[in-house]
Amino acid sequence: MPNFSFRRAKDVRRFAAVLTAISLALGVSACGGNSSAGGDDKPVVLTTFTVLADVAKNVAGDKLRVESITKAGAEIHGYEPTPGDIRKAAQADLILDNGLNLEAWFAQFVEDLDVPHAVVSDGVDVMPIAEDSYQGKPNPHAWMSPKNVQIYADNMAKAFAKLDPSHAAEFEANAKAYNAQLQTVQDEMVSKLSVLSEKQRALVTCEGAFSYLARDAGLKEVYIWAVNAEQQATPQQITRAIEFVKDNQVPAVFCESTVSDAPMQQVVGATDAKFGGVLYVDSLSEADGPVPTYLDLMRHDAKVITTALTGGTP
Incomplete structure (x- = not known):
């Protein structure tokens, strides 16, 4: 709170x-x-x-x-x-x-x-x-x-x-x-994410920033906290994420580029899930970075999500 x-x-x-x-x-x-x-x-x-x-x-x-x-x-x-x-x-x-x-x-x-x-x-x-x-x-x-x-x-x-x-x-x-x-x-995004099996169709992230993407692509969104705020990642929130990942055998979890991934690393340490990578939401990167434009951002996130959840190599 x-x-x-x-x-x-x-x-x-x-x-x-x-x-x-x-x-x-x-x-x-x-x-x-x-x-x-x-x-x-x-x-x-x-x-x-x-x-x-x-x-x-x-x-x-x-x-x-x-x-x-x-x-x-x-x-x-x-x-x-x-x-x-x-x-x-x-x-x-x-x-x-x-x-x-x-x-x-x-x-x-x-x-x-x-x-x-x-x-x-x-x-x-x-x-x-x-x-x-x-x-x-x-x-x-x-x-x-x-x-x-x-x-x-x-x-x-x-x-x-x-x-x-x-x-x-x-x-x-x-x-x-x-x-x-x-x-x-x-x-492209919907097609790329359509290869995920039913068990793989869970998007576990730090912030609840992917509701619209999840809706478009037919994914179940799970997150540690709903909105970035001054106090984040209570023990109860982390425990809830750990239980979901374990119960559903989620293969990979993610965090956003503008916040610390330390809470999600606790989830990784307590489960069999791997850290699937960094997703971009609130900000683009510099021009020489991975997501210099909005179109790049959406393509990057879709690729990282699909690769990690299917067990592939980025």
């Missing part, structure tokens, strides 16, 4: 920092124009994390400048924006949010900035979180389904058309072309 007194104190400190950052951001904005002064006069689109930035770049083409607040490898749930982030937000022409309670850390200051923003998950068939203190709230990881990201791309094209009407047709065409690539990745 989270330490609410600690979190309350932390929220007070964060709120004070937010007030300072907003004052600083608005002061800079009043003095210095918008952030498109970085070498071109293209409108600036700011996303909350790298996955959204990559999708947005595919839809925007060369007509907009797209940036991400968080960097490659960042954990998105508990991110704490800096004064520099707030200055960026104040100077942007459009902010793109995932929504579904993912960016609670950012929503409190977006509403105080005179910058339009769009929620790219609008229209997605949302899955609820199944348990823990977040039970019943929307699972925010909707981008872990390429079918959902087709909706993201369409929403971005509409938001970009409002921002830059003269290129609306290009944004729509870009979204259509990107959605075709998303459909190919979706079909």
